[in-house]
Amino acid sequence: MNSLLPMMMPRISRNKALRALIVDYKPLTNFYGGYLVGDLFSGKVGGGGRETIMRGLYMNISQRKKKSKNQEHQRRRTEEEEAMARTISYITGSQLLSLKRRPNLAIVDVRDDERSYDGHITGSLHYASGSFTDKISNLIQEVKGKDTLVFHCALSQVRGPTCARRLANYLDEVKEDTGIKNIFVLERGFNGWESSGRPVCHCTDVPCKNQSAE
Numbered sequence: 001m002n003s004l005l006p007m008m009m010p011r012i013s014r015n016k017a018l019r020a021l022i023v024d025y026k027p028l029t030n031f032y033g034g035y036l037v038g039d040l041f042s043g044k045v046g047g048g049g050r051e052t053i054m055r056g057l058y059m060n061i062s063q064r065k066k067k068s069k070n071q072e073h074q075r076r077r078t079e080e081e082e083a084m085a086r087t088i089s090y091i092t093g094s095q096l097l098s099l100k101r102r103p104n105l106a107i108v109d110v111r112d113d114e115r116s117y118d119g120h121i122t123g124s125l126h127y128a129s130g131s132f133t134d135k136i137s138n139l140i141q142e143v144k145g146k147d148t149l150v151f152h153c154a155l156s157q158v159r160g161p162t163c164a165r166r167l168a169n170y171l172d173e174v175k176e177d178t179g180i181k182n183i184f185v186l187e188r189g190f191n192g193w194e195s196s197g198r199p200v201c202h203c204t205d206v207p208c209k210n211q212s213a214e
Contacts, residue, residue: 088164091184093193096150105148108139110163111190114154121152121193122201122210129159136170140178142207148182156189 091099099105100123107124109115115126127139143149149167153159164185171178186193194200201210 088161088168088183088185090156090187091150092187093196093198096184096186096193097198099148102148104146105150106143106146107186108149108151108163109153109190110151110159111153116204118190119194119200119202120208121190122199123208125207127163129153129163132163133166136167139167140180144179147179148184149180150184150186152186152189152193154189154191156185156187156192160185160189 096107100107107121109120109124109126110129110132111118111120111126112128112130115128120126125139125142127135132139149164151160151164151167153163164183167180168183171180201208203210
């Protein structure tokens with residue numbers, strides 16, 4: 001019947017394939033190249049007409065599939081962007097200082113070895129970035145009862161934001177009510193916090209038990 005038909009529907013007869021294409025994708029009253037699709041079954045259309053109609057149907061199928069694929073990709077991208085905008089924001093040192101005494105807030109330090117010799121924000125938890133993914137469930141258990149988490153590393157340019165996103169993605173995947181509603185990243189990280197003269201602790205306790213904000 002035509003060279004495109006075996007490629008599109010190789011496992012069924014040409015006649016069945018042709019009928020399936022017409023029924024699924026276009027009414028019998030549609031035209032392709034001046035030919036009425038329904039005429040394929042009346043014997044009014046010769047080989048050239050059948051080729052024209054089949055090419056039209058094939059292009060229609062291809063365009064539908066491409067459009068559907070693009071729409072799905074855009075939908076997923078939009079959902080991801082909306083989720084990120086909804087769950088992760090930046091917070092300044094001044095804002096954190098004003099919120100720090102609230103019992104529903106936890107500060108998560110994701111620096112690695114430098115925490116031990118540079119000090120840390122008082123009261124902060126420590127979950128090193130190198131093993132953060134493996135310990136997310138431990139973090140969730142440790143912050144039970146808290147709805148706001150503030151992540152930071154040295155500068156909050158790579159490790160802090162990355163770990164915050166990993167937690168947000170994990171929460172989205174497990175779809176459990178952990179009580180965590182807000183995930184923030186501290187602007188300028190620990191270095192910015194310290195250089196602004198804000199409280200730093202040098203204890204070796206993990207988590208830090210010093211809650212003083214002075």
